[in-house]
Amino acid sequence: MKICIHRGTQQIGGIATEISTDATRILIDMGDELSLDSDFLSAPLDIPGVTDANGSCEAVLFTHYHGDHTGQMTRIRDDIPLYIGLLAKDIMQLSAEHAYEPNPKLISRISTINTFSGGDVLQLGDIRITPYSIDHSACDSYLFLIEADNKRVLYTGDFRMHGVRSKAIPKILGVIGKVDAVITEGTTIMRANSTFPTEWDLQRRVKEYLDKYKYVFLLCATTNLDRVFTCARAVPYGKYCICDKYQKELVETVSKHWRDHSSFYKVPKLTVYGDKLIQGFQNRGGLMFVRANRHCEKIIRQFDPAQSIMLYSMWDGYRTKPGSTIPDFLSLTGTWETLHTSGHAMAADIQSVVEIVNPELVIPMHTESPQQMQVLFPNRKVLLLNDKEVFSL
Numbered sequence: 001m002k003i004c005i006h007r008g009t010q011q012i013g014g015i016a017t018e019i020s021t022d023a024t025r026i027l028i029d030m031g032d033e034l035s036l037d038s039d040f041l042s043a044p045l046d047i048p049g050v051t052d053a054n055g056s057c058e059a060v061l062f063t064h065y066h067g068d069h070t071g072q073m074t075r076i077r078d079d080i081p082l083y084i085g086l087l088a089k090d091i092m093q094l095s096a097e098h099a100y101e102p103n104p105k106l107i108s109r110i111s112t113i114n115t116f117s118g119g120d121v122l123q124l125g126d127i128r129i130t131p132y133s134i135d136h137s138a139c140d141s142y143l144f145l146i147e148a149d150n151k152r153v154l155y156t157g158d159f160r161m162h163g164v165r166s167k168a169i170p171k172i173l174g175v176i177g178k179v180d181a182v183i184t185e186g187t188t189i190m191r192a193n194s195t196f197p198t199e200w201d202l203q204r205r206v207k208e209y210l211d212k213y214k215y216v217f218l219l220c221a222t223t224n225l226d227r228v229f230t231c232a233r234a235v236p237y238g239k240y241c242i243c244d245k246y247q248k249e250l251v252e253t254v255s256k257h258w259r260d261h262s263s264f265y266k267v268p269k270l271t272v273y274g275d276k277l278i279q280g281f282q283n284r285g286g287l288m289f290v291r292a293n294r295h296c297e298k299i300i301r302q303f304d305p306a307q308s309i310m311l312y313s314m315w316d317g318y319r320t321k322p323g324s325t326i327p328d329f330l331s332l333t334g335t336w337e338t339l340h341t342s343g344h345a346m347a348a349d350i351q352s353v354v355e356i357v358n359p360e361l362v363i364p365m366h367t368e369s370p371q372q373m374q375v376l377f378p379n380r381k382v383l384l385l386n387d388k389e390v391f392s393l
Contacts, residue, residue: 001148002018002019002390002393003017003019003363004017004020004391005183006027006045006047009364009365009384009385010367010386011367012068012366013033013034013366015069015366016029017365019127019146021149025056025058026058026059026124027047027059027061028063028144029069029157030060030070030071031069031070031072032068032071036322038323042071044072051077057077058125059081059082061082061084061122061131062082063142063143064136064138064141064142064157065223066158070092074106081114082113083115084116085115085142087140087253087254087257089115091138091139091225091250091254092113093107093111095223116142118131118142119131127148128146129147132144133168135161135166135168135226136163137226137342137344138343139223139225141159143156143157152178153179153183153393154184154359158343159344159345160345160346162346163198164199169353173356177357178357179357180360183365184362185364185365186365188345193347194347196346200230202227202231202313202339202341203230205339206230206231206234209311210239210286213335214285214304216287216288216308217290217308217309217332218231218310218313219289219291219314219326219330225251227313228250229251229265229268232269233268234287239287240271240281241269241270241271241286242270242273242277242281243272243288243289248270252267255267300332300333305334308334309335310337311339312337313339315340351377360381362382370384
């Protein structure tokens with residue numbers, strides 16, 4: 001088995017990883033690079049046999065729907081099959097259709113994606129892939145067990161162990177057992193001693209804010225759907241929980257797929273924005289999901305700032321980047337606080353994963369500090385690859 005990380009050995013996002021044998025070749029993820037610069041354009045990924053006809057590729061699999069993993073999907077040759085989680089496909093389709101400037105080519109390509117569920121076995125040539133559903137800030141994220149040439153590789157994708165479904169990961173790893181290598185994300189490994197709040201911690205805080213303030217406005221990523229479910233479920237009977245039509249449609253989509261697996265994913269009490277709601281919200285208060293735009297600004301200005309708080313539930317880089325309009329938006333209520341947790345694993349959780357599956361080799365990616373993985377695993381072999389470097393396992 002050969003491993004080639006085309007991009008992502010020394011950066012977060014914009015990744016693509018190739019797994020191949022003498023007979024079969026697959027790719028995992030095909031993402032845009034991340035930047036806080038609004039004028040930034042990700043460098044295109046040019047991969048022979050994937051973005052051109054100079055070779056073959058059995059399939060491209062996506063771990064989840066975030067743009068730093070899927071953003072260059074339309075560069076993939078049309079004849080190469082694509083695979084993603086069943087729910088993730090529906091979320092991607094809705095997101096593409098609700099984009100400010102919908103991309104017809106992207107919408108068309110998403111519609112043709114093949115889907116899988118946790119535990120399915122995909123036999124692509126002589127490579128066997130088993131996806132397992134894990135916790136991340138994108139619903140329906142997966143890690144992959146990859147088996148070929150008598151080797152077993154665990155590809156973690158983006159994951160965490162402090163979300164609402166994190167208890168499943170140790171059980172999954174117990175089923176997988178020992179592997180030869182782990183290819184793991186290392187987004188937060190420079191914060192080696194940090195601990196992150198859980199989604200349940202955030203829910204408790206939302207309840208406290210709703211006790212203290214009549215009007216709670218929450219700014220979060222629309223597709224961070226576990227966050228939406230968590231916070232909506234904190235709203236007590238008698239108070240409003242308001243979102244826009246797109247957010248409710250996403251929530252209903254998640255519920256359609258997962259409500260039979262967990263009562264957490266039954267549709268919470270959500271009311272869609274409307275002029276008739278303003279008076280009701282004025283009287284009874286509650287929680288309102290907002291976006292940093294003029295429409296929401298106009299709504300927020302109708303409520304007493306002394307009885308209001310804004311909760312910022314996103315990565316802090318969006319707020320602090322030069323030219324950001326978010327600080328002005330947060331100031332609309334007079335009082336604002338951060339209510340957030342990472343979508344990525346703590347260093348201790350990466351250690352836990354590796355200890356359970358006990359690999360001979362650890363390969364870091366999706367990190368700006370791959371060398372830190374050697375500090376985390378002083379008694380294991382850690383392989384620091386460069387982009388496009390081919391390694392034979």
